[in-house]
Amino acid sequence: MIGEEVQIFGFGSFFRDLKTYNDIDLLLLHRDLSPCSRQFAIACKRGLGGSGLKLHITMLSSPEEKSLGFIESSRAKKIHTIRRDEIDEGIQRLLKIIKDRTEQKLTAATK
DSSP states (O other): TTOOOEEEEEESGGGGGSOOOOOOEEEEEEEEHHHHHHHHHHHHHHHHHHHHHHHEEEEEEHHHHHTTTHHHHOOOOEEEEEEEGHHHHHHHHHHHHHHHHHHHHHHHHHH
16 A cells, blocks of 8 residues: 555663663554555564664554553654655664664763
8 A cells, every 4th residue: 555654663671761771672553454554564574673683573553552552551652654665765764763872872871
């Protein structure tokens, strides 16, 4: 579907400004349970898998998230959106956001 997108939220210790963390928790929030929406979210997850970063990825549709209240209960923060028409660029931008934040944490830890 044209216009398909996945919203990326960060949660957990990495995104709570803690100096130590075990992994980087991400929520990939996709539109609904349609095959198109799910397949796009899976493609995004696969694209992130080869990053070399220790990512822990949760995928939910918008209706599932609303039912669970996941964003609120995990204090997740939206950090990026990946659109179908620019999936590779979107993944690269997301990885840059995460790597920049990792660098900031390393710099802060050495002060």
